[in-house]
Amino acid sequence: MNELDRLAKLYGTDKQTNEEGQFIYHGYTPIYHHFLEPYRDTYESILEIGVLQGWSHLMWKDYFPNAKIYGIDIFSESVARDVSDERITIIKGSQDDKNLIDKFFTEQHLDMIIDDGSHTSWHQQKSFAYLWSKLKYGGYYFIEDLAVSQLREFREFEDWNSSTLGWLESLNTDNPHSYYIDNKSLLKIISEIKYMEKFGELLVIRKGYSIEPKAYFVVSNWNNDVSWVNDFTENYIIYDKSDTLPEDDKILKLENVGFNIFDICHFIVNNYDDLPELIAFVQGWPFNHCKRETFNKLIFNECFTPIEDYTHIKGRKGEDGGYLEFNNSYYLKEKEPYTHRYYNSYDGFMTNIFSDYIASTWVRFAPGGQYIVPKKNILYYSKRFWEKLMNIVSYDRLPVEGFLIERALYTIFANKFREKTA
Numbered sequence: 001m002n003e004l005d006r007l008a009k010l011y012g013t014d015k016q017t018n019e020e021g022q023f024i025y026h027g028y029t030p031i032y033h034h035f036l037e038p039y040r041d042t043y044e045s046i047l048e049i050g051v052l053q054g055w056s057h058l059m060w061k062d063y064f065p066n067a068k069i070y071g072i073d074i075f076s077e078s079v080a081r082d083v084s085d086e087r088i089t090i091i092k093g094s095q096d097d098k099n100l101i102d103k104f105f106t107e108q109h110l111d112m113i114i115d116d117g118s119h120t121s122w123h124q125q126k127s128f129a130y131l132w133s134k135l136k137y138g139g140y141y142f143i144e145d146l147a148v149s150q151l152r153e154f155r156e157f158e159d160w161n162s163s164t165l166g167w168l169e170s171l172n173t174d175n176p177h178s179y180y181i182d183n184k185s186l187l188k189i190i191s192e193i194k195y196m197e198k199f200g201e202l203l204v205i206r207k208g209y210s211i212e213p214k215a216y217f218v219v220s221n222w223n224n225d226v227s228w229v230n231d232f233t234e235n236y237i238i239y240d241k242s243d244t245l246p247e248d249d250k251i252l253k254l255e256n257v258g259f260n261i262f263d264i265c266h267f268i269v270n271n272y273d274d275l276p277e278l279i280a281f282v283q284g285w286p287f288n289h290c291k292r293e294t295f296n297k298l299i300f301n302e303c304f305t306p307i308e309d310y311t312h313i314k315g316r317k318g319e320d321g322g323y324l325e326f327n328n329s330y331y332l333k334e335k336e337p338y339t340h341r342y343y344n345s346y347d348g349f350m351t352n353i354f355s356d357y358i359a360s361t362w363v364r365f366a367p368g369g370q371y372i373v374p375k376k377n378i379l380y381y382s383k384r385f386w387e388k389l390m391n392i393v394s395y396d397r398l399p400v401e402g403f404l405i406e407r408a409l410y411t412i413f414a415n416k417f418r419e420k421t422a
């Protein structure tokens, strides 16, 4: 029994599986678990329409230990129960009350939405049309108990097309339509549907981008869930330094040295004569240095871009609002578990590799070394230059020179210094 099914049985929601000989429950938990298991620790915000006794909301609270759980219910049935607590917010009202929902969900910030509310076709489609914009890219939308949509009383009009099942059938035709969603909005929604499948009575839809980023992704991974990459693009390479991912034509194993700085240089050196026009160097989990909302916008840029969001740090902003650090090379000391071999200062390093570097009081860089870089910025420098940087960080798993080059990358990419050749 999977963990979600165990919790479903513990709290009593009818999403649970049946015991042998039982036929009363929906058995949705294996399907939910299949899709959601990778996101248990990372989901931040979910909404389930339809609360009743709050069983499923209590289940989700345990299943997603870091998420805020929202519910909405009209509370007309006497058995309805408000299970609000520090992580659960139960909203009293109808799922089609736009103004009410807007008060709670102002931006696109839900990781998952489940419609287990009235099950009427008009509510299901109106809620979908409205809540879709509140769902994050990569997020899931589920609609439960689809079978009732066959019943006449669960749809507004005689016409089968007004039922949720009729509407879903139309999505795969040349003439998609809905009684409740205007055509322009429907076409936009369809362009953002990355995946859609019915599992018995449960509909699973995943939201993705309608356009792809221009940049080729070079992902440096160490023990992260990298499935988010597929939400954006198929043009990527993952350099994997952990044991978790099996090697294939898009996942290459690299020796675990030099942080992601080694990977960046390795990619440049190995593809120097045939670089993609635009490259996004990102980490296996890029959202530690750049919150998702910001990442989701920046990643579509077609120019040199530091991928970061340090707007919450006061007083450390460059002219472009990005991260600035006082140039004192504090990180260049050997201190367990880090090792030190080559350089004692940032300026010492820069004057060693460039003949025209002018020392600066502040260093502008994207913590984490994540950038979108046009090929021409990389080609300002020779292949030997990138090889040299790669070699500087390749002597250990945790070389302090990794921090040094992490700080230097912005200045290197954004300028056109003269290399010292000797």
Ligand SMILES: C[S@@+](CC[C@H](N)C(=O)[O-])C[C@H]1O[C@@H](n2cnc3c(N)ncnc32)[C@H](O)[C@@H]1O
Residues within 6 Å of the ligand: 012, 013, 014, 015, 048, 049, 050, 051, 052, 053, 054, 055, 056, 057, 072, 073, 074, 075, 076, 077, 080, 093, 094, 095, 096, 116, 117, 118, 123
């Ligand atoms: C099937 S129950 C939800 C069960 C719960 N999700 C669980 O798995 O334990 C459906 C709930 O939807 C609520 N409901 C009915 N119409 C609604 C509406 N228009 N908006 C929001 N909730 C509604 C009902 O009051 C009922 O509590």
